[in-house]
Amino acid sequence: MKIVSWNVNGIRAIYKKDFTVWFKDETADIVCVQETKAGETQFPKDIKEIGGYNFYCSSAEKKGYSGVAVWSKIKPDFVNAGIENKVLGNEGRILRLDFKDFILFNVYFPNGGASRERLKYKMEFYDYLIKYLKQFKNKTVVMCGDYNTAHFSIDLARPKENEKVSGFMPEEREKLDNLVSSGFIDTFRYFNKEPDNYGGIINCCEDQRDTKAGRIRKQV
């Protein structure tokens, strides 16, 4: 199975830049995107109706902000697009898709850099999701997305200069420690332990390619 994760920074922008052309040659079973910046009705029809895939999205109440979407070849047994609402309001940051053999989460974790309030929100978001995930401890969970946190020094440029900057603060990194303690594996670092490599293609099968392509900063 191949799962792709991509922070697109505007689904309508990448649509203009031939997203559907890229998708046509993409062999992924599941494609997850973050920062769609569009309500469900704002997604181009071509994007919602890509051949052979089921489409799901979660959008923020605030127009043109945040949002995640998933395309899946396999139809999930269950989809939830609002699990963060109770505690955190609706910023369209989490999509849960349940399949027979595993549960997929596509998550756009908040950026905490704008203010103390947003850092607090980010920490609460992590806490809420980590707690929510505990119910699946006897199941297979794949959580991809934009974590907005670098776990270790190797995971960002200039770690020393960024120790007090949101994205690499000790208390943020601790949340990723918690995820690892509860059994999650950083799949990129599992296969690629090279410095100056922040993302790209991971192939977990016999053809284990490493690549410097992508360079998706802070994306785990």
Place this chain on the structure above:
DNA sequence: CGTAATACG
């Protein structure tokens, strides 16, 4: 500076 609405990353 890019995206999409005038804020956010």
